[in-house]
Amino acid sequence: MSKRDDILNATLELINEEGLQSVTFQKIFKRANVGSGTLYNYFKNKDEIIGELFIQSINILESYELPENYESMELIEKFNTVINIFINFMKNYEKEYLFAENFSDYHIIKDRNMISTDEYYGVLKEFHSIIEMGQEKGIFRKMDVALSIQILSGIISTPYKGSNHGKYDFDDNCKNEIRLSCWKALQI
C-alpha cells in the first residue's frame, strides 16, 4: 500500500474513532507511520485530505453492481434488491458510509463549495427510476421523488445507527421489517 493510502486510511480510522474534530495531523502521522512532511507531498492541506477521503468514500459507495437479471425483475424484486445492496454497503463500508453521512457537518469544506453532498450518491440513485415506475403503475403515492428517497433513506439508515445502542439486533428479521416498512411507506 502506498504512503498516500496509509495516510487516507489512518485519517479515516481516526475520524471514526475520535470524530472529525479531534483528528490532528500529529495523530495522522503517527498512525500512518509517515513523517510529518510526507503529507505535504500528497495533500496541500488538511481540507484536501478530508475532501479526498470523501471522494474515495463516495467512489466506494458508487461501485455497486446490480445482478445480471435485474432489468427483468418485478418492481418489488428490484426494490428489495436495491435495498439489500444499500444495507450491505452500510455494513461493509460502515466507516465510509458514516463519514459521508456526517460530512455535511464539516462546514469548512461545505462552505468552500469544494464538494456538494446534495446528490444522491451510490445505489440510492437507483431508487429514482424504481419510484417513478411505482408511481406510474399506481403502486406508490404520487409525491416528490426526492422526498420519497429521503423517506427510504431514513427508514434504512436510522434503524441501523440505532442498533449500535444495543436495543435490538440488526439481523435478518430486522432487515425484513425494514424492507417491508420501506415498501409500505410509499404505497398508495
Add this chain to the structure above:
Amino acid sequence: MSKRDDILNATLELINEEGLQSVTFQKIFKRANVGSGTLYNYFKNKDEIIGELFIQSINILESYELPENYESMELIEKFNTVINIFINFMKNYEKEYLFAENFSDYHIIKDRNMISTDEYYGVLKEFHSIIEMGQEKGIFRKMDVALSIQILSGIISTPYKGSNHGKYDFDDNCKNEIRLSCWKALQI
C-alpha cells in the same frame, strides 16, 4: 438575559453556523459580548459548555405538552398528534434538535460518559405506548418497539434534514405524506 445564557446562546448559534469543530472561545465571547474570563466564571472549560448546551437542548425537547383530550383520542389521532408535536419541535427548536442529533459525534464528551444520548428523548417516548397498543389491536406488525421508533424517527427527521438542500419544501403537503408514511410503515 444572564451572561451565562448569552454564552450558551452564542455557542449554540456558532455551532449551527460553523459546526462544532470550528467554534473557538474567541468567537464565543465576541458573539456573546462578554470578556474572555467571564466564560470561566460559569464553565470550567469548553467541554462543559457543550455538555450544558446538550442538557439544555434535551430539556427543551422534553418539555412538550399533550392536548387535554389526548387520552380520549383514537389511536390514529394520537399517532398524528404526536408526530405533529415532534415535527413542530424540529422546526421551532431546529438548532437544539440538530445539535442534540449530531452531538454523538463529539466523542470527547461521549467517551467520558458525561451524558447518555438516549434516542428516546422528548416526545419520541410517547410513541412507545402508541406502538404497543397498535400491535395489540392487530393494526401494527409485531416487531421490536425500539426498532419501530427508529423507523418513525427516520421517516420524520431524514426528510426534514433533506429539505434543507432545497429539492422540495417541508410544507403541509410534505408533512401529510410523512404522517401517512409513518402509519403505513408500521401497518400489518
Add this chain to the structure above:
Amino acid sequence: MSKRDDILNATLELINEEGLQSVTFQKIFKRANVGSGTLYNYFKNKDEIIGELFIQSINILESYELPENYESMELIEKFNTVINIFINFMKNYEKEYLFAENFSDYHIIKDRNMISTDEYYGVLKEFHSIIEMGQEKGIFRKMDVALSIQILSGIISTPYKGSNHGKYDFDDNCKNEIRLSCWKALQI
C-alpha cells in the same frame, strides 16, 4: 481579628504551604474568607501584601527581650543567651523566619528596593557587640564582624532547616552542640 490580619495570615500560611510562586489572589480570598475586592481596601497590589508581610515578620523577630540580668553576664553567658533567643525565635515563628530568609528570592520586590534585607534583623544584631567585645578580649579571632555574624547565622539556621529532612532531631543535645560550635568557630 481584622480583615486585614485575616488577609496577611492567609497569605503567610499559603506561602509556607505552597511557596510564594504558587500563591494567587484567588487562594488568598478563599482562605481569608473575604471578598476579592476587600483586598484592595487594604493593599494596593500583591507586592504590597508581600512587603507588609515582610515588615510584620521582621517586627516579630525584632520584639525579643533580653533577661534583666543580661548586662551583668559573662561574655559566654551573653553569647549563649542570645543564641537561645535566636533558636527559640526560629522555632516559635518558623513561618515568619523562613519567609524572611527566603524573601530575597522575591526579586520583583527586591529590584524595586521597596525593602532591604541586608540589615541584621532581630536578635542577630545583639551579636555585634558580643563579637566586638570577644575580639577585644582576645577570645575571638579578629575578623570582619559581619562575616562572624554570617558564620553564626549559618551554624544555627542551616542545621535547623536540615533537621526537617529527619536525619536527626533538633533536640536539647543538638542545641548544645550548636552553641558549642558557634563559640568555637569564632575562637582564637
Add this chain to the structure above:
Amino acid sequence: MSKRDDILNATLELINEEGLQSVTFQKIFKRANVGSGTLYNYFKNKDEIIGELFIQSINILESYELPENYESMELIEKFNTVINIFINFMKNYEKEYLFAENFSDYHIIKDRNMISTDEYYGVLKEFHSIIEMGQEKGIFRKMDVALSIQILSGIISTPYKGSNHGKYDFDDNCKNEIRLSCWKALQI
C-alpha cells in the same frame, strides 16, 4: 550547542536574574532564540524544564575530582581540600548552586516527589568519612555526622551568600577564616 541546551541555559539565566516565579515561557524562548513551539519538542511543560535543570545542576555539582594524592593526606589537609573544592564549586557554578539550594521552594515539583533534594549532594558527601575519622581519632566531638555536615555547610554557604550584600569580600582571607571556623566548630 543544541536547542535543548539553549533552552536550559536561557531558563537558568532567567531564574538567577529574576527569580523562578517571574520566569515566563515568553522570556525563555526569546532569550533562547527559539520558537515557542520548540520548547514542546523537548519538554512536556514548564515543570519539566525546571526539573531537568535541577538534575543538570546536581550533575555538575556531583562531578568534582579529588587530587591524586588525596588518600595519603593528613586529616586536616583532606578537610581543607574538600572545603576548597566546595567553595570553588559555589563560585564557579554559582547559578547552579543557588538554583539547587533554592529549589526546595518550588513546591510543585517537591510535592510530586519528582526529585529528592538530598542535602548531601556533590562534594559534601566527602565530609562524611572525614568527620567519622576525626571523631575516631578524638579530634572532633562525637555528634551526629549529618548534623556536623549541616554545620559545615552553614559555615561555608551562609557567609558566601552574605558577601553578595557587599559588607565584606569573599576573598582569600575570608576563605581562611571559614576553613578555620569549620575545623574549630567540630573540634573537641
Add this chain to the structure above:
DNA sequence: CATGAATGAGACTTCATTCAT
C-alpha cells in the same frame, strides 16, 4: 467598608505548515 461578577492582558499550549537535510 465589603462584595464578587466582569474583565482583558498575558500566561501556557497546540497544531498545521515549512524547510534544510
Add this chain to the structure above:
DNA sequence: AATGAATGAAGTCTCATTCAT
C-alpha cells in the same frame, strides 16, 4: 520522495484588578 526539527499564529485558560452595587 521522505523526513522531522523548527516554527509562530492561534487556541485555551489564569489571574490580578476594577467597579457597580
